[in-house]
Amino acid sequence: MHPSTELRAGYLEEDPLPAAPPAPQRRGRCIVVTSGKGGVGKTTTTANVGVALAAGGARVVLVDADVGLRNLDIVLGLEARVRHHVLDVLEGQAELDDALVSDKRVSGLKLLAASQTREKDDVDTPAFRGLIDQLRERFDYVLIDCPAGIEKGFQNAIAGADEAIIVCTPEVSAVRDADRVVGLLGERVKVTLIVNRLRPALVRRGKMLSVEDVNAILRLPLLGVIADEPGVIVSTNKGEPIALDVASPTGQAYRKIAGRIVGTETSAPEIPREATFFGKLFGGQR
Amino acid sequence: MLEFFKRIFNPQPSSVTARERLRLVLLSDHLALAPDVVESLKADLIAVISKYVDVDADHCDVTFEQQESVVAMLANIPILGMKPVAKAPRPAPPPALRQAQDDMPPPITDPSPVSASTAKPRRRRRRRSNANAAPAHG
Numbered sequence: 001m002h003p004s005t006e007l008r009a010g011y012l013e014e015d016p017l018p019a020a021p022p023a024p025q026r027r028g029r030c031i032v033v034t035s036g037k038g039g040v041g042k043t044t045t046t047a048n049v050g051v052a053l054a055a056g057g058a059r060v061v062l063v064d065a066d067v068g069l070r071n072l073d074i075v076l077g078l079e080a081r082v083r084h085h086v087l088d089v090l091e092g093q094a095e096l097d098d099a100l101v102s103d104k105r106v107s108g109l110k111l112l113a114a115s116q117t118r119e120k121d122d123v124d125t126p127a128f129r130g131l132i133d134q135l136r137e138r139f140d141y142v143l144i145d146c147p148a149g150i151e152k153g154f155q156n157a158i159a160g161a162d163e164a165i166i167v168c169t170p171e172v173s174a175v176r177d178a179d180r181v182v183g184l185l186g187e188r189v190k191v192t193l194i195v196n197r198l199r200p201a202l203v204r205r206g207k208m209l210s211v212e213d214v215n216a217i218l219r220l221p222l223l224g225v226i227a228d229e230p231g232v233i234v235s236t237n238k239g240e241p242i243a244l245d246v247a248s249p250t251g252q253a254y255r256k257i258a259g260r261i262v263g264t265e266t267s268a269p270e271i272p273r274e275a276t277f278f279g280k281l282f283g284g285q286r
Numbered sequence: 287m288l289e290f291f292k293r294i295f296n297p298q299p300s301s302v303t304a305r306e307r308l309r310l311v312l313l314s315d316h317l318a319l320a321p322d323v324v325e326s327l328k329a330d331l332i333a334v335i336s337k338y339v340d341v342d343a344d345h346c347d348v349t350f351e352q353q354e355s356v357v358a359m360l361a362n363i364p365i366l367g368m369k370p371v372a373k374a375p376r377p378a379p380p381p382a383l384r385q386a387q388d389d390m391p392p393p394i395t396d397p398s399p400v401s402a403s404t405a406k407p408r409r410r411r412r413r414r415s416n417a418n419a420a421p422a423h424g
Contacts, residue, residue: 172308176308180315203301208301209305217312
């Protein structure tokens with residue numbers, strides 16, 4: 001049980017009818033989205049899971065920890081509205097509230113962008129951790145988009161997190177790197193898995209590792225499986241995360257992932273179905 | 287040429303190849319990331335070999351190498367000399383084997399490769415013709 005919940009329970013026993021209960025602030029959950037290998041879809045996953053969590057009514061802040069190579073703002077379509085970034089806040093050049101960009105499509109979703117012109121070594125790990133703690137007081141979910149690799153940027157990104165989502169594609173290299181990252185995260189962090197860019201038709205023909213193959217190695221609780229489909233690319237082109245589109249199967253898959261994180265979705269993750277001939281022919285996304 | 291035919295007629299889907307490569311590479315990775323395990327394996331290995339021969343413990347080298355289809359352990363253990371001959375007592379064989387062994391001549395103390403390759407098949411053939419002989423294996 002969460003310590004603050006325990007506190008509250010004790011409080012209620014003593015005084016069953018508090019006049020104006022100063023509800024103890026429950027700290028938000030900090031989840032780092034990581035993979036080891038680059039290009040497997042960490043940023044896209046962060047954006048979509050964040051959108052889906054916010055659409056479910058949670059207060060969510062997305063933090064781009066990829067200092068020097070910031071992309072989360074692009075994927076979210078918020079790049080034109082970024083005024084200050086994470087290092088401005090850490091170095092006292094900007095107030096946190098001025099640096100948080102609100103997403104106008106989903107209420108409750110904010111972005112804290114990374115600095116494009118700085119380097120990962122410029123980030124002071126304890127200070128970054130302090131910032132994350134500060135955000136956890138104000139948001140239900142702090143999602144951190146981790147940079148590729150296992151160096152300083154990775155260490156910064158995982159410092160304040162007690163949960164991690166591993167994004168892994170069904171490839172030998174991605175699984176190998178994911179395995180390494182799981183080892184580095186250690187026992188302290190609760191780790192779950194999203195298998196990204198699965199192509200069901202290739203799996204059926206024995207030309208791609210299956211979800212079972214991947215998780216036979218990683219052995220992690222599976223949050224969800226995302227298909228490699230044109231809709232994701234199209235939505236990234238437009239800066240409209242596909243999780244906004246409830247009609248699309250991939251958007252639905254992200255909503256279910258969010259539900260599993262929150263704990264409201266109890267169904268087992270589905271393996272995406274193959275696109276039908278007519279679906280390909282008349283697919284709405286352009 | 288052989289590779290070409292292998293590729294044409296190999297029915298193994300590439301996902302199986304991927305699975306196998308993944309298994310091997312992770313085995314190598316995990317060995318590389320567990321130096322303490324490798325060190326204690328090396329110590330045990332040297333201890334066992336030292337029962338039979340004198341080894342140069344300071345120049346022993348145990349490494350793992352990923353080969354085509356296996357991860358191999360390569361142990362380079364310099365031998366300084368023989369230990370004074372002290373025959374280790376052998377554990378008693380299971381009863382099923384004992385009868386078969388009774389048929390065989392006493393074990394050769396210093397088997398050279400030649401004697402092993404010429405003597406053994408002949409014996410086996412003779413035993414196989416004998417319908418009442420006890421099975422040699424299991």
